Amino acid sequence: DIQMTQSPSTLSAFIGGRVTITCRASENINTSLAWYQQKGGQAPNLLISRASILETGVPSTFRGSGSGTEFALTISSLQPEDFATYYCQHYNSYSGTFGPGTKVEFK
Amino acid sequence: EEQLVQSGAEVKKPGESLKISCKGSGYTFSDNWIGWVRQRPGKGLEWMGIIWPGDSDARYSPSFQGQVIFSVDTSGSTAFLQWTSLEASDTALYYCARRKKIPGRDAYDIWGQGTMVTVSS
Numbered sequence: 001d002i003q004m005t006q007s008p009s010t011l012s013a014f015i016g017g018r019v020t021i022t023c024r025a026s027e028n029i030n031t032s033l034a035w036y037q038q039k040g041g042q043a044p045n046l047l048i049s050r051a052s053i054l055e056t057g058v059p060s061t062f063r064g065s066g067s068g069t070e071f072a073l074t075i076s077s078l079q080p081e082d083f084a085t086y087y088c089q090h091y092n093s094y095s096g097t098f099g100p101g102t103k104v105e106f107k
Numbered sequence: 108e109e110q111l112v113q114s115g116a117e118v119k120k121p122g123e124s125l126k127i128s129c130k131g132s133g134y135t136f137s138d139n140w141i142g143w144v145r146q147r148p149g150k151g152l153e154w155m156g157i158i159w160p161g162d163s164d165a166r167y168s169p170s171f172q173g174q175v176i177f178s179v180d181t182s183g184s185t186a187f188l189q190w191t192s193l194e195a196s197d198t199a200l201y202y203c204a205r206r207k208k209i210p211g212r213d214a215y216d217i218w219g220q221g222t223m224v225t226v227s228s
Contacts (some may be wrong), residue, residue, distance in 0.1 A: 036152075044215075091215070093166070096215070097154055097158065100151050
C-alpha cells in the first residue's frame, strides 16, 4: 500500500501570510494527487486534482505543485476563511489514501 | 444541483448490524464511482473503498476488507454501507463521496453531509 505523509501537522500563520504544506508519497504516484480543505463540522471540499489543477471556484491564491513522490499546497495570501485542515490524497482505481492532515491556525 | 444526501445519525450497541445510505441526485448516479470515507472523532480522513453503481464492482481498502459491505440500488440512485456486527471502534462520521470521471482528475468532488455512527453499550 502507498502511504501518504504530510508536514507540518499544524501550522500557525497571519492573515495575508503565505503558507506551504508538503505531502509525500511512499512510491511514485505521478500526479494522482488531490488536496482537500475541511472546516470544522463540514465535509471535505476538493481544491485541487492532478496535483496542480484548481477546481472551479477555488481562489487563485491556492496553488498545487509536484509530481512523483513530493507535492506541495501553497496558499499565497491567507484569508480568514482559509483557516482549516488540509488533506492530500492519492487516488486511483484501487486506492484513495489520505495524508494525516495539516491544521492551519491563526497566529 | 448535484448532491449526495446521507441518512441520519445512528446509535447502536456492539454486535448490532447497521446499513446507512447515500442518495445521489442531480446527475446520472450510475456514471460515477462512489467512495466511502471514515473520520473518527478528532481524527483524519480514512478511505474505506469505492463501488461502481453500474455493476456493484466494489474495491475495499485492506484496512476495511471483511469489516464492511458496500452495495447500491441504482434504481433508487442510492449507495449503502453496511456492518453485520458493530464494534465500539466503528464509532465515527462516515462520508460518501462521488468520484469524478475525468481521467487523471478523478478525485472526489461531491460529498455527502456525513452520517454519525455511535456504537456504545
